[in-house]
Structure formats: C-alpha cells, structure tokens
Amino acid sequence: MPAAAADDQASVVMQLIPGEVYAGQQFAAVIQIKNTGANTWTRDAGYHLATVGGADWGVKRIELAGPVASDETATFKAQLTAPDAPGEHVFQWQMRRAAGAFGEAAPRLEVTVLPRDLSRDDAEFVFQDVSQTMLAGETHQVAIQFKNIGRSAWRAGRVSLASPRGEGLIWALDHVEMAPGQVIEPGAFLVFRFNVQAPPDPGHYPFQWQLHHARDGLFGRPSEGLVIDVR
Structure with a gap:
C-alpha cells in the first residue's frame, strides 16, 4: 500500500488543448504530469487527474494508462466536450487520490467557447x-x-x-x-x-x-x- 500522502508530489510537464472551441464540440486534450514523489501511482490506489474548481468538460477525471513510478511521467489523453454555454471557461487539472489533491496544478487557462453559428467556416x-x-x-x-x-x-x-x-x-x-x-x-x-x-x-x-x-x-x-x- 502507498505511504502517506506527504510522499505524493507532482509537477506539470506540458498540456496541449485548443484555445478556442465551439459549444458542444468534442476535442482532444493531452496533459503530462511527472511523478516527483516517492509513491508509485496506480489506478487501484486511486490516483487520477481531476478538474480543479468543478469545471465540467464532459468528464471530471482522467484515469492513468498504467503505473507511474517515481521520476516517471504520466501522459493523460482524453476526448473532452466543450460546455454548451458560450464564453470564457476555466480549464485546469491536478493529480488526486483518496486523500485529496496533491502536487502542482496545471496552469489555469481560459478557453473561449464560441457559439456554433458565429462562423460560416467549420x-x-x-x-x-x-x-x-x-x-x-x-x-x-x-x-x-x-x-x-x-x-x-x-x-x-x-x-x-x-x-x-x-x-x-x-x-x-x-x-x-x-x-x-x-x-x-x-x-x-x-x-x-x-x-x-x-x-x-x-x-x-x-x-x-x-x-x-x-x-x-x-x-x-x-x-x-x-x-x-x-x-
């Protein structure tokens, strides 16, 4: 069993998302997080990537693809869905386990959600x-x-x-x-x-x-x- 949550640490390597999406649009996101703590991250131990602040992009958690040992990097890939309401929406993620969030949160981004009928080009x-x-x-x-x-x-x-x-x-x-x-x-x-x-x-x-x-x-x-x- 993993040690205490104090041994859980994480740093953000990169995140890749579009700066603008249309309301209801599905889009791919890639976020890389490095395990800088002592514990190995596993699904069974409850480690996952979660949204910060309750933002809803179709899913609120992204599971690990496999175990991530100390000093290794996890790549999270997900197909997300933009909110239906146009405007600026917060996009931010952080590692979590049962004890709560830990480590560095990904940079807080403001993603612009556009109405579907704003452009003739799609x-x-x-x-x-x-x-x-x-x-x-x-x-x-x-x-x-x-x-x-x-x-x-x-x-x-x-x-x-x-x-x-x-x-x-x-x-x-x-x-x-x-x-x-x-x-x-x-x-x-x-x-x-x-x-x-x-x-x-x-x-x-x-x-x-x-x-x-x-x-x-x-x-x-x-x-x-x-x-x-x-x-």
Missing part, C-alpha cells in the same frame, strides 16, 4: 498519419485530413493549415497552404501532406494543427493533440 478533424517517434533533426512526411462541415467553400490562398499556439515552429514551419487553385466544397474532404523536421534536441514535443482563414483566423476542430517522442 471543419471536422478526420485522421492523421504521423510517426509518434522521430530522430532529432529527421524529416518526416505527415498527412492530416479534415472535412468541410461549414456553409462555405475553402479556397486556396484563403484557407491554410496552422498551429493553434505556434507549435508549428517547433517542426520548422508555421503553416501549410492548400494546392494552388484548390477548392473544397461543403461536405468534401481536404488532406494536407507535408514534411516536418524534428527538433534538434531529444525530448517530448506537442504536435497539433487547425485550419485557418486569412480573414477570420482559426476555425473548426483541431487535429488530435499528440506528443512526439524525439530521440
């Missing part, structure tokens, strides 16, 4: 083909597909692929253009195929993309948030 993430392990400095081709579920066509020169929080620069580019002259009508699919270059230093790096309109900015559902292991 997109649904379909799939991505991305290697989740890369060698430092190595070049990889990736593919990301979206479906046009809005009311207007996407046109080259107006719509491109961008990183929601500038993480694209980690991969040696910040946006990807549509093919010249390409038009994606409502109901049709768009696949971006492009090369990324892994960072020069080993580590774990976020990878997520979203469609961007030259006039209105980011729109639609972002791609599933990944954490790439660069060796």
